[in-house]
Amino acid sequence: MTSITARKGGPGLASGHPASPSPSPSLRGRRRPGEALAKVALRLAAGITIVTTLGIVAALLVPSLGFFAEVPVSDFLFGDRWAPRFAEASFGVLPLVTATLWTTVISLAVAVPLGLGAAILLSEYASARLRKVLKPLLEILAGVPTVVYGFFALQFVQATVLREWLQLPTGAFSVLAAGLVMGVMIVPTIASISEDAMSAVPQALRQGSAALGANRMQTTLRVVFPAALSGIIAAVVLGVSRAVGETMIVAIAAGNQAVVVTDPLQQGQTMTGFIANAALGDSRVGSLEYDTLFAVGLLLFCITLLINAISIALVRRFREAY
Amino acid sequence: MTKSFTKSAVLTAAIGAAALMLAACGGQPAAQSPSAAAGDALSGPVVADGSSTVAPLSEAAADLFRDAEPDVDVTVSTSGTGGGFQAFCAGETDISNASRAIKDEEAEACAAAGIDFTEIVVANDGLSVVVNPENDWADDLTLEQLQTIWSPESEGEIMNWNQVDPSFPDQPLTLFGAGTDSGTFDYFTDAVNGEEGAIRTDYSPSEDDNITVQGVSGDIGAIGFFGLSYVEENEGAIRAVAVDGVMPSTETVQDGSYTPLGRELFIYVNNASYAEKPQVAAFVDFSLENHQEIAEASLFVPLTEEQVEVAQDELATLR
Amino acid sequence: MTTLQSAIRGIRPLTGRGGERRPGPVVFLVLLWLSLVVAFGVLATLIVTIVLEGMPQFTTRLFTEYPASSPDEAGARPAILGSIWVIATTAVMTVPLGIAAAVHLEEFADQRNWFNRLIELNVQNLAAVPSIVYGLLALAFLSMLGVRDKSIVIGGALALSLLILPVVIIATREALRAVPAEIRQASLALGATPLQTTWRQTLPAAVPGIATGTILALSRALGEAAPLLVLGALVFVSFDPNGLLSGYTTLPIQIFGWTGRPQAGFHELAAATSVLLLVVLLAMNAVAILIRNRFQKRW
Numbered sequence: 001m002t003s004i005t006a007r008k009g010g011p012g013l014a015s016g017h018p019a020s021p022s023p024s025p026s027l028r029g030r031r032r033p034g035e036a037l038a039k040v041a042l043r044l045a046a047g048i049t050i051v052t053t054l055g056i057v058a059a060l061l062v063p064s065l066g067f068f069a070e071v072p073v074s075d076f077l078f079g080d081r082w083a084p085r086f087a088e089a090s091f092g093v094l095p096l097v098t099a100t101l102w103t104t105v106i107s108l109a110v111a112v113p114l115g116l117g118a119a120i121l122l123s124e125y126a127s128a129r130l131r132k133v134l135k136p137l138l139e140i141l142a143g144v145p146t147v148v149y150g151f152f153a154l155q156f157v158q159a160t161v162l163r164e165w166l167q168l169p170t171g172a173f174s175v176l177a178a179g180l181v182m183g184v185m186i187v188p189t190i191a192s193i194s195e196d197a198m199s200a201v202p203q204a205l206r207q208g209s210a211a212l213g214a215n216r217m218q219t220t221l222r223v224v225f226p227a228a229l230s231g232i233i234a235a236v237v238l239g240v241s242r243a244v245g246e247t248m249i250v251a252i253a254a255g256n257q258a259v260v261v262t263d264p265l266q267q268g269q270t271m272t273g274f275i276a277n278a279a280l281g282d283s284r285v286g287s288l289e290y291d292t293l294f295a296v297g298l299l300l301f302c303i304t305l306l307i308n309a310i311s312i313a314l315v316r317r318f319r320e321a322y
Numbered sequence: 323m324t325k326s327f328t329k330s331a332v333l334t335a336a337i338g339a340a341a342l343m344l345a346a347c348g349g350q351p352a353a354q355s356p357s358a359a360a361g362d363a364l365s366g367p368v369v370a371d372g373s374s375t376v377a378p379l380s381e382a383a384a385d386l387f388r389d390a391e392p393d394v395d396v397t398v399s400t401s402g403t404g405g406g407f408q409a410f411c412a413g414e415t416d417i418s419n420a421s422r423a424i425k426d427e428e429a430e431a432c433a434a435a436g437i438d439f440t441e442i443v444v445a446n447d448g449l450s451v452v453v454n455p456e457n458d459w460a461d462d463l464t465l466e467q468l469q470t471i472w473s474p475e476s477e478g479e480i481m482n483w484n485q486v487d488p489s490f491p492d493q494p495l496t497l498f499g500a501g502t503d504s505g506t507f508d509y510f511t512d513a514v515n516g517e518e519g520a521i522r523t524d525y526s527p528s529e530d531d532n533i534t535v536q537g538v539s540g541d542i543g544a545i546g547f548f549g550l551s552y553v554e555e556n557e558g559a560i561r562a563v564a565v566d567g568v569m570p571s572t573e574t575v576q577d578g579s580y581t582p583l584g585r586e587l588f589i590y591v592n593n594a595s596y597a598e599k600p601q602v603a604a605f606v607d608f609s610l611e612n613h614q615e616i617a618e619a620s621l622f623v624p625l626t627e628e629q630v631e632v633a634q635d636e637l638a639t640l641r
Numbered sequence: 642m643t644t645l646q647s648a649i650r651g652i653r654p655l656t657g658r659g660g661e662r663r664p665g666p667v668v669f670l671v672l673l674w675l676s677l678v679v680a681f682g683v684l685a686t687l688i689v690t691i692v693l694e695g696m697p698q699f700t701t702r703l704f705t706e707y708p709a710s711s712p713d714e715a716g717a718r719p720a721i722l723g724s725i726w727v728i729a730t731t732a733v734m735t736v737p738l739g740i741a742a743a744v745h746l747e748e749f750a751d752q753r754n755w756f757n758r759l760i761e762l763n764v765q766n767l768a769a770v771p772s773i774v775y776g777l778l779a780l781a782f783l784s785m786l787g788v789r790d791k792s793i794v795i796g797g798a799l800a801l802s803l804l805i806l807p808v809v810i811i812a813t814r815e816a817l818r819a820v821p822a823e824i825r826q827a828s829l830a831l832g833a834t835p836l837q838t839t840w841r842q843t844l845p846a847a848v849p850g851i852a853t854g855t856i857l858a859l860s861r862a863l864g865e866a867a868p869l870l871v872l873g874a875l876v877f878v879s880f881d882p883n884g885l886l887s888g889y890t891t892l893p894i895q896i897f898g899w900t901g902r903p904q905a906g907f908h909e910l911a912a913a914t915s916v917l918l919l920v921v922l923l924a925m926n927a928v929a930i931l932i933r934n935r936f937q938k939r940w
Contacts, residue, residue: 035836039749045741046750049764049810052803056774059781083523085502088474090523117676125673134677136930141684143922145864147893148915151900152687155694155908159540171496172540184683217666238769245771247867248893252900256533257526267526272773272867279776279871281503281529282371282405284412285784297777301770308769367888369790377877382710384879395880397888399792399873414789535903556903620710 060301063294070288076295082258082274084292085281091292093299098261099268103179103250104243106264110183111239115190116232122191123198124220142188150252153181158253168265173255176264182249186239193238197231198224230318237311241304247272271300365393366601372399372406372419373505374531375549376587379445380419382620383609390608394601402503402529404428407590411435416595416602420588421447421505421549438593442606442636444613446623448550448570449510449583452535452560456542459483459490462564465582468514471495471545477522483543497525498537498546504529510547513582535560549587550575554621572623586629587622596640603640610637688919695912703913707879708895712906717914719878720895723794724863726882727891730798731805731862736855738802739809740844746810747817748839768807775804776871783872792873795885800868805858812854816847849936856929860922866893892918 068076071091079092118138122131158177162168170176201224209219225232255267256277269277274296283290370380377400384396401409403420410418411432424432424441432439451468453460460483463471470476470486483490500507502519507527512518526537531548538546539559546560550570553562562570565583574580589609595602609616610633617624625633698712706716746764750757779800783791820843828838844851874894882889890898892914899911 032834032836035834038836039745042741042745042749045738046745046760048738049742049760049767049807052767052778052806053763055782056770056778059778060774063781081523086521086523087519088523114676114680117673118680121673121677125670137681137684139926140923141680143860143864143926144684144687145866145893145896145915145918145922147864147866147896147900148687148691148919151896151908151911151915152690154900156686156690163540170541171544172537184680187680215663215666217669241769241771245773247771247773247870248897251867251870252897255526255537256528257524259524272771275773275777276867276870277528279780279873280401280875281501282401282408284408294777294781297774301774304769304771305766308766378710381708381877381879384877385707385709385714388707388879395883395888397879398877399875400877412789530901532902536901539903559903 056301060294060298063291064298066286067288067291067295070291071295080260082269085278085289089288093271093296095258095260096269096271096274096296099175099250099254099258099273100244100270102175102261102264102268103182103246103254103270104240106176106179107183107186107243108236108239110180111186111190111243112236114183115187115235115239116194118187118191119194119198119232119235120220120225123195124216124224138188138191141184142192144185146185146246146248147252149181149185150178150249153177153249153253157181162265170265171255171267173253173267174265175254175261175268178250178252178254179264181253182243182246185246185249186242189242190235190239193235194228194232197228197235200231201227230315233314233318234311237307237314241307241311244307245272245300245304247276251276271296275300363393364391364601364604366395366599368394368396368417368599368602368605369415370396370398370417370419370589371401371409371415372417373403373421373587374400374500374529375421375447375504375506375551376419376444376589378551378555378620379587379616379622380417380589383605383612383616386612386616386619387605387608391601391604394605396605400529402501403505403508405503405529407431410439410590410592411437413437413592416592416599417606418590420590422509422585423588424590439590440593440596440636440640442589442591442610442633443586443625443629444589444609444633445587445617445625446575446629447585447587448575448580448623449506449513449547449585450550450553450562450570451545451547451565451583452538452553452562453545454538454540454542455558455561457561460545460563462567464566465514468565471497472511472521473515474520474522477524493543496537496541496544497522498534498544499525499527500531500534500548501527501529506531506548509585510583550623551621575623576626591640593640606640607637610634691912691915691919694909695914695916696909698906698909698913699916703910703917708877708898712904712910715907715910717892717895717910717917719881720890720892720914721917722881723878723889724891726794726887726889727797727801727869728859728863730794730885731801732855732859734798734802735806735809735858739806739855740813740851742806743810743813743817744839744844747814748843749835764807764810768811771867772804772865773867773871775800776868778803779868780871790888792876792888793886794882794889796872797869797874797889797891798885800872801862801865804865804868805862808858808861809855812858813847813851816850816854817843819850820846846938849932849938852936853929853933856925856932860925860929863891863925864893864918864922866891866897869894870897892921 076091076093078094079090080094081090081092082095083090122134126134154177157180158172158174162170162174162177205223205227206219209223250270250273254270254273256269257267258269258274261268275293278293283293377398380398384398387394387396403422406415406418406420407424407428409415411428413435451463467486470480480486481495483493483495500510508518511521515521528534531552534546534548535552535556538544553560553570568574568580570580575584578584591606596606613630614624702716704716704721705718706714707718709715746757746760779796780791782799783796788796824842824846825838828842829835833841869891874890875898876888876890878888878890896911896914896918899907899914
């Protein structure tokens, strides 16, 4: 799954295949009203994607406007106390953002080395037979549902590894456990796209490097890696966006305490964790609690959009044309 | 190539049809069921929402009820007592589970929406304060100590057990508890801090008491609160403490000595649902007729005899 | 020779001028292998711990019983049926729409038009949106329609359809792209209209790729829980789903619910259900890969 989605889901990988030219009017022959109708239907289908995006923006924006009518934007973005449903309510989103930041950083610290390592191995060192075995295995890693990863994070990583084996001072939930498992979940994303990028580097470059006396490690690090940089950056950025948007692992294993996270061994509530948790309660349409849900959703959407945009810009900067 | 496309399309349609058929077949009653008291088999939905304290009771009732009436679809959600009332007063649910009595505003909202309801006490509860089993210093907490731990002024200030009582060890305090939609939350804040909703906000709130159990069982310095049934359900994982010298138990709750945290648990029945939907009426009647068995199955404190009589009277007004 | 031997033999000349002895490159290679070992080690640990924990609960009761207050009487039957209902509905909603949209974008749209390039960019962005936002979208949409009870099959299917639509579109486009232009041109040369060409030549040729992509997208939808949580699907359900407007629960939601309970018995149930879900997903992925390998035409 990752290989297909990742390959085309990476931003900036533009399509080069031209559309088939339509025949000139004189060749059209018999009029077929069904044709025109069908083409309109197809165009409508494609338009649904625009409607979806507009829908997302509208769905998030409308309640958010209601939210910001009551809560000043600066309070929301820069406040450090998140207590939206309490009597003495406070809507500072920083605690959620710090938790998201921590889980993302931890997961990248795991996923980038492991993912790049796997990618380099697969693209530069492995034989075709080995690749045939390893690639599907990587896809399995991507196919495990995040609920199951969350369960694993809570039961094994937090309870057994962190508390029992390593005797770390931590409770039933922690940002660290969630982040570590999230990292493993993202490995296939980074590995797959990076491997595609590295495989796309022409063999001539490698041969040239070898001819100049470099060994494989030097070739990989100094020739292939820089040449594939745009794809690798795309891979890492996609990994970041997946980490930011991940819900189930943090909902299960990171805890519910919405305070600014200073220590990965403590609990934290990420933006996605808040949305999931709040949705478990009941919020009346139009109430401030309902609007809060969408305000956080809007922030999340904007952040992922921003990450995507940065990725496209970076890829365009570093792209090497062959 | 057209053939293979058609073949795939047919195959996909066949799989889809098979799946739906399987699902439909699964929907039919499996075994012969003991006939209900009323005779004809009932069907239809019964929608219950509200307190996560009362939910295990509803679930146990639904379990037993399914043996009698397998075609009735009972759903139990746990949006919290407050959340449940919001849905109830919008006419979305038939039964609202509540771990506190309905507030005036909520009753007004129901009246404004034209929803008449009947309040029925279904069980008793001792709202228990729990700590980690390895916590060997807090066996008995006074109400004042609970206030020190939970009051709004303690937010960011009281972070260690030795600030609660100098004889307690130097152990960071981690707090878990019910969320703001929860009746347990309302009742606890009212009883301990003197005002509903008054509490420090730097704890781990959850509408699901199970999460509180998990949290407390995982941290030696943790403290939490939830209903007695959850204490008995999770005996090894957490430990209840005595409040002002009284341990919560069936006896102390029923005779009123566990105070101020002893309370009644309610269901609120939508009168119209009861009158117009026979499956709802059957479920409510069944719950009351078999209240002892249900309370034992879900580890709740059963009703006293007087309470049973009062409940029966309330039900009678419905019929 | 054994796979291991051939693997080693395959690697040895790759370390550089045959028999590289300097520590640097060798350490590098070791680190690379280590990364794979760690990643797969974690996966293996996950599978082993889940299988071991779920073993006691892997009985027929898991398939036939409804959730209960006691783990010894509970089963995942409504979750299994609910997943089938939701995924089938999602497939019916998404697959024709996704294929139609992809056909338009790939075959009929003028690639130079800014509007169509916007759609392309849009689809790629949508594929990267967090899944929970799709839940919020479905929530808002259903609220707008005035739907009271949002934890119904069609609601969940709506959220999941929107979630995997970009994936289906992207996969279909790729499959269409793999069909050589000569096929289309030959068809047109023989007098077929563009629509006939697409319907009778291009699409059928792309079916294996489309099928693979669709199955993988559906398998992703099967494993999703976040959007459904937002729609209020975490509910104690003690009946089989019986219609598009019926209440439901799915396997991931059920796992989530049982994970939250503190009793060990429920954790065993969650583990057993996770094993079931993993087996189903593995089967779906295997089918998809099988289709790709067996039916993929090499042009």
